[in-house]
Amino acid sequence: MPAPFQLLASHPALDFVNTLDDRFDADGPRELLESYSDLLAFAEQSALVGSREVSALIDRAASARAAKALVRARGLREALAAVVYDLVDNEKSPLTDSPSVLEQYFKEAQEHQELEWKRAGATRGSPWEASWQWGRFATHLELPIWAVAKSAMGLLTSPDVRHVHACKSETCRWVFLDTSKNHSRRWCDMKTCGNRMKARRFQARQ
Secondary structure, three states, X not given: OOOOOXXXXXXXXXXXXXXXXXXXXXXXXXXXXXXXXXXXXXXXXXXXXXXXXXXXXXXXXXXXXXXXXXXXXXXHHHHHHHHHHHHHHOOOOOOOHHHHHHHHHHHHHHHOOEEEEEEOOOOOOOOEEEEXXXXXHOOOOOXXXXXXXXXXXXXXXXXXXXXEEEOXXXXXXXXEEXXXXXXXXXXXXXXXXXHHHHHHHHHHHO
């Protein structure tokens, strides 16, 4: 089984951006989505795709179609990353090609959902409720892509997007949703980047 991902971003769409590790490191980035199985593992760990769907897809993880889906998933990630970092750095409006690419992924996700009706309770007289589900598309190899796209669409179109930040470590810069009370979070993880930066500052003062 693939190693578990570090989900530190407080939002699955941002955790997905972080699956390209060391993005700004001088030695180059490190790909965490090396296979379609990795993509499935991320989607399940992030609760974007259920274990039943993952079990149905894992048997086809080595297929040519799964390889194509992995390429598309990375394409979604990089389009999302371009927009997110433009927003985080606030240097320019994210009016590059990336928003139009994201829009296509978002439309695909919407097109592959079906309206499902079920009763709100266990009794026969319980009221009916409707929700969007993947339905007959739940075993499609691109399901993880659509699930991430749906999550990203929800974030980018909500007020929460104002509180998306990047880790202050220049070599890390993992993105995260700042859910702290005063929106003062600076690090992806205080135990790693935060303590590392504190140690460097201490050494510089000595």
